[in-house]
Amino acid sequence: MELPPLSIEQLSKLAASNVFPSQLYGILSEYETDARLVAAGSGSPETGSADPELLSLFYATFFFAHLLTKQIPEARALTERMPASIRHQDPSLQNCLTLLRAIWQTEHAQVYQALRNLPWPESLQPLVRRYECFFQDQTLIAVSTSYEAIRLPTAAMYLGLDTAAAEQADPTIVQKFTDCGWKWDSETKLLHPVPIIVPSVESQPSNGIRDAMAMLGNRG
Structure with a gap:
């Protein structure tokens, strides 16, 4: 299934969706080339050119998709690919860098502080809350097998x-x-603690991006 054009509306729909993290990651991976074109000022008529709001939402959403698929080193690499023009100025991307630093240094209290207290935009709130629950679950599992x-x-x-x-x-x-x-x-x-063993939530059969886009379409 062909992806809709990269847009703030599409990214907001993705952020609010319940698609599996791997599917979310796959969709956003497909969009990264478009985002680079936008950053270079050569976006399509649909995306416009050098749109800082669109780029901020794309890279922040893609950042959380990395976290939800437990790709922390790759999330760090993504921050290096963010356009320099917005990476050090955009509040959402600065928040991402703060959160990444806390995760990288395994500072649990600072992770929760970043997720709960930093001013995340409304369009990202579903992913922020989703990652907070994910981080808690992963931490609970780790603690249950470590102590x-x-x-x-x-x-x-x-x-x-x-x-x-x-x-x-x-x-x-x-x-x-x-x-x-x-x-x-x-x-x-x-x-x-009693060790917690949780089966993968993505163990169900899936057609990947095609299924994910169908789910998004059903959201109307």
Whole structure:
């Protein structure tokens, strides 16, 4: 299926869609050549030329597609391909760089701070929220297989939960972990993780970009 022209409307629809991350990544990969033409000032009549708003949304959306497919080094390479004219000036792309730095340095608290507190534009909000959930899930899985016992405030920090409440053994925070099968020792104030094994959400058969575009079309 031929892709629609690269546009802010199309990118916004992609950002808000529920297509699999690999499909989102594949679609945006197809658009990168168009984005480079726009950056060079030789875009198509549909895209216009050197459109900073379009380029900002494209590269920020593509950046999150890299994160959602766990391609962190590739996301870093993408930031180097962003047009210099907007990379150091555009707020969304600056936010992406801040977020990438926190992820690269495995600073969990700073990752959540970047996702929750930086001024992301409305069109990117669905991807920001989607990645926050993804990051939490991946972190929970990693912690569950890395610790035999862990303090509740430490576990809360990894998931971006209220560490002050966790210090007081807040039952609602304890329950978030026990709901995952973890054991809580109220005497030692320790959590005992149970390894979490999650099947791939992309294990369903798919025709890739064709299916993804059909899903987008169904959104009207």
